Amino acid sequence: MRDDATGRTLTAHESRETPWLSVVLGFGPMLPLVAGAAAAWWMRGQPLDYLVALVTILYGAAILLFLAGVRRGVSFRTEGGPTVVQIATMFGLFALGLSALVTVVMGKAIPALALLIVGYAAIAVLDPIAARTGEAPLFFARLRPLQMPIAVVSLAALLWLKWISPY
Template sequence: MLENATGRTLVTEEPRETPWLSVVFGYGPMLPFVAGAAAAWWQRGQWDELILLATILYGAAILLFLSGVRRGVSFRTEGGPTFMQIATMLGLFCLGLGALLTVVILGNRVIALDLLIAGFVAIAILDPIAARRGEAPLFFARLRPLQIPIAVLSLVALLVLKLMAPY
């Protein structure tokens, strides 16, 4: 790292392989989605609404966190943040916040799940593209297509459960 009167110059080397800590903190947070979907299906009629709510709130928190990750990465992008980084961050943030507000204020779990599914699908598609363009870590190109579908499939399972519910 070099510092001068106008700023700081960083020289880094980025591996293509996913660091082990990113594997742990990438796949670990996907487990509550699976647990939430499995528990809601298993506890149908008793606790499924509470489990569904908890999973939606967790999903909104993770989506909001990932919008912050996108913004954080933009601070270290060569040449400064790009339009796509900022647009993606804002889109993910709006979807996460929208899901949170929809379920808390309106009590509409279906729309909240739709918003979360859209946000996580966007991550699975856009993060590998961003990695190839130098707007996200290189390992996102390999991690996200395997990691994010875990959340998406779990949220879809919850949506199906909710749409099948007689109430």
């Protein structure tokens, strides 16, 4: 690192291998989505199944909002500064997460789940592209296509449950 009156120059080597902490912090937060979907199916028709689904949707929205922040955080260290694509992706993910929060609070679980599924699927597709273009860490190209389908499948299972539920 070189620091002078005009700024700081960083030189970094980025591995293509996913760091162990990123494996833990990448897959760990997906587990509550799996558990929430499984619990909602297991409790189907019981008084608390709505609460389990609601908490799972709220959690999914919180994680999507966090991932929008991750995209913005990565843009601070992009060579040449943040790109239009990084900022647009961040705003898109944030809008999906916030819209899901508002929608589920209004009692519309199915549209909220659809918004979350779109957001997580977008990350699975866009982050590997961003990794190849230098707009995200290289290991995102391997991590995101394995990580995000866990969220998408869990939320899709919850969506299907809400779709077929009489209430």
